Amino acid sequence: MDPRQVRNFLAVVEHGGFGRAAAALGLAQPTVSQSVKALERELGVTLFRRGSQGVVPSGAGSRFVGPARQLMHDIARLGASVGGHKQPVLQLVAGAPLATHPGAELVGSFVAAHPDVLVHIDRVPDRLAGDDDTVLTRVRTGASELGLAYLSGPVDELHTVELGRHAFVLAFPPGTRLPDRRVPLSVLDDGPLIGVPPGSSQRRLIKAALHTRGVRPRVVVENGQRDLSAALVLAGVGAAFLPDAAAAAIAARGAVVRVVDPPLHLAYGLVHRPAELTAIAEAFVDHVRG
Numbered sequence: 001m002d003p004r005q006v007r008n009f010l011a012v013v014e015h016g017g018f019g020r021a022a023a024a025l026g027l028a029q030p031t032v033s034q035s036v037k038a039l040e041r042e043l044g045v046t047l048f049r050r051g052s053q054g055v056v057p058s059g060a061g062s063r064f065v066g067p068a069r070q071l072m073h074d075i076a077r078l079g080a081s082v083g084g085h086k087q088p089v090l091q092l093v094a095g096a097p098l099a100t101h102p103g104a105e106l107v108g109s110f111v112a113a114h115p116d117v118l119v120h121i122d123r124v125p126d127r128l129a130g131d132d133d134t135v136l137t138r139v140r141t142g143a144s145e146l147g148l149a150y151l152s153g154p155v156d157e158l159h160t161v162e163l164g165r166h167a168f169v170l171a172f173p174p175g176t177r178l179p180d181r182r183v184p185l186s187v188l189d190d191g192p193l194i195g196v197p198p199g200s201s202q203r204r205l206i207k208a209a210l211h212t213r214g215v216r217p218r219v220v221v222e223n224g225q226r227d228l229s230a231a232l233v234l235a236g237v238g239a240a241f242l243p244d245a246a247a248a249a250i251a252a253r254g255a256v257v258r259v260v261d262p263p264l265h266l267a268y269g270l271v272h273r274p275a276e277l278t279a280i281a282e283a284f285v286d287h288v289r290g
Contacts, residue, residue: 003071005035006071013061160270168205168265170183192218241264
């Protein structure tokens with residue numbers, strides 16, 4: 001199997017089409033198409049199909065993405081071991097909101113210290129239920145070398161590096177009258193609440209806390225795009241649980257933000273497979289651990 005075929009296959013996956021992949025690689029489109037067709041003949045499967053979103057991986061293609069990326073990681077590691085000088089690439093997958101907080105800050109400080117590195121951040125779409133589970137799956141399959149996820153319980157088959165905790169606060173529409181102190185979850189009883197995506201660690205945490213205290217809010221919006229939560233709060237739709245890292249920004253725009261009593265928090269950190277990391281991934285782990 002020619003590594004260039006695998007590289008071209010992954011480029012089509014990442015760019016969503018043969019033309020865009022060819023442009024990114026600096027190749028002619030027929031060259032990329034022929035390379036992928038040769039790979040399909042060698043594997044005996046069809047790797048892509050055309051859908052409403054353009055060219056997308058087939059079932060076999062989706063299953064091949066993880067091993068293909070792992071192969072490219074292994075080749076990069078071998079090159080580094082014998083003094084290869086290609087630009088090192090860090091593969092990081094993260095779910096929302098960790099891609100923003102603390103992902104952006106961690107990547108920013110790392111790139112400042114390692115300006116020769118290219119960081120590829122694969123952000124799991126908000127619409128995917130169980131985004132932390134998706135992150136863990138992508139790391140287990142080798143689709144990404146490192147993952148940034150909430151560590152809400154034991155993580156099978158992966159090593160974890162806890163980096164911190166997110167506390168979850170309540171944000172209310174502007175003008176909401178509340179005591180200027182911590183608020184109990186009971187303030188949500190029969191009140192409008194903006195829900196978070198099903199299957200996420202945040203939802204499991206919040207649902208368990210509300211159930212334990214017998215609090216029953218009215219979920220008025222099931223928000224599959226978590227970046228919209230702040231806008232919905234500011235529009236007066238209802239209250240929302242947000243990570244404390246986002247509290248200052250929404251409070252500055254007029255929302256009423258309160259700490260929850262008792263506090264709700266989730267640990268977050270990096271996950272990776274037990275196998276030896278590439279030099280650049282190991283450097284990132286050391287960097288973020290301080």
